[in-house]
Amino acid sequence: MSAQTEVKRLTAPDILARKGGLPIVTLTSYHAHTAALLDRHCDVILVGDSLGMVMHGLESTIPVTLDMMILQGQAVMRGSKHALVVVDMPFGSYEASKEQAFMSAVRVMKETGCGAIKLEGGTRMAETIAFLAERGIPVMAHVGLTPQSINSLGGFKTQGRDPADWAPIEADAKAVAQAGAFSVVIEAVAEPLAAKITRDIAIPTIGIGASATCDGQVLVLEDMLGLSPRAPKFVKRYTDLGPAIDRAISAYAAEVRSRAFPTADHVYALKGQNAGKVTQK
Numbered sequence: 378m379s380a381q382t383e384v385k386r387l388t389a390p391d392i393l394a395r396k397g398g399l400p401i402v403t404l405t406s407y408h409a410h411t412a413a414l415l416d417r418h419c420d421v422i423l424v425g426d427s428l429g430m431v432m433h434g435l436e437s438t439i440p441v442t443l444d445m446m447i448l449q450g451q452a453v454m455r456g457s458k459h460a461l462v463v464v465d466m467p468f469g470s471y472e473a474s475k476e477q478a479f480m481s482a483v484r485v486m487k488e489t490g491c492g493a494i495k496l497e498g499g500t501r502m503a504e505t506i507a508f509l510a511e512r513g514i515p516v517m518a519h520v521g522l523t524p525q526s527i528n529s530l531g532g533f534k535t536q537g538r539d540p541a542d543w544a545p546i547e548a549d550a551k552a553v554a555q556a557g558a559f560s561v562v563i564e565a566v567a568e569p570l571a572a573k574i575t576r577d578i579a580i581p582t583i584g585i586g587a588s589a590t591c592d593g594q595v596l597v598l599e600d601m602l603g604l605s606p607r608a609p610k611f612v613k614r615y616t617d618l619g620p621a622i623d624r625a626i627s628a629y630a631a632e633v634r635s636r637a638f639p640t641a642d643h644v645y646a647l648k649g650q651n652a653g654k655v656t657q658k
Contacts, residue, residue, distance in 0.1 A: 387420055387461040389493045389515030389559040395420070396581045401560075401593025403583055404601070407432055407449040411598060412456030419460045421583075423495065423595060424450045426465040426525070431599050438524050441467040443481055450489035462491040463517050468525040471496050475508035482514045493559070497523040499549020503556040510557030518553035521546060521587070522565035535586075537570040547574060554578040562595060563587045565611065586611025 395401050403421040406412040407428045415422050428449055429441040443466075450464040464485050471478035482494045493515035496502060506516045521536045537546050546566060553561050560581040563571050571587035584591030586609060600608045603617035632638035 384458045386459055389461065392421060392461055392581060393559040396579065396592055401581055401583060403593055403595035405597045406453050409452045409456030412453040416457040416459050422453055422457055422460045422462050424453050424462065424464045425597065426467045427597050431597065437527055439468050443467055443470045447485060447488045450485065450491050454490045461493060463493045463495050464489055464491045466494050466496045471505065475505040478505045479509060479512060482509055486514065493517055495519055497525050500552040503552040506553055506556035506558050516558045518558040518561040520549040520553065520561060521563045535565045537567040543570050546570060550574045550578055554580045563591060
């Protein structure tokens with residue numbers, strides 16, 4: 378009888394311990410099947426509120442609901458075994474008060490089984506992060522370009538390109554670290570600023586359009602696979618699946634219309650003893 382090796386899922390403390398060590402690999406996923414593919418390679422799988430744009434064709438993440446995040450978080454948990462699964466808290470589910478944030482986070486963790494939640498905001502969310510962390514909810518923070526704030530920021534704009542603008546972003550990163558976040562996403566900030574923040578704070582930084590010196594990197598899966606019609610400057614397309622998918626669908630459509638599909642290999646025959654008993658009329 379062979380002993381099976383149990384797969385141990387990574388936890389927030391495991392990721393925190395990676396500060397300054399082996400870079401942390403993070404990608405987004407919203408489905409069980411993609412989560413299973415990512416799980417072999419990623420340390421963290423982020424169920425991002427980018428699902429609103431990727432899955433539902435929305436213009437921003439603003440309309441995404443807590444129910445949407447929970448549904449996709451459940452799917453990703455079913456598909457993964459090893460990676461830490463972090464679920465985004467959508468706009469409107471945590472900003473009103475630390476108590477609102479706690480109740481939303483509790484629901485996410487209870488209903489999905491995920492290992493952590495992520496929320497956007499720096500200094501203004503420090504009290505909430507501390508409140509959650511003190512109550513056993515691991516928090517990944519998010520500073521720099523915060524997509525849920527695009528209406529205030531005036532769009533998806535790079536942050537910190539002028540050193541005169543660095544101080545508030547640095548203060549945000551330090552505030553979330555001191556409040557008890559186990560890691561922080563730094564999105565679309567000038568490279569020298571992201572590198573400086575990484576040196577200055579004690580928790581891992583996860584870069585997205587930031588710096589190679591960050592403690593890890595994150596991309597939206599569909600962006601790096603070439604499935605998104607528009608991708609930000611910071612995205613590297615590692616392959617371009619769009620044309621291959623288009624060719625496959627085109628071939629399928631042609632075979633259906635010509636009755637070349639399905640063949641005998643793809644349909645079910647009667648059992649051997651009954652094969653000759655059915656006659657066509």
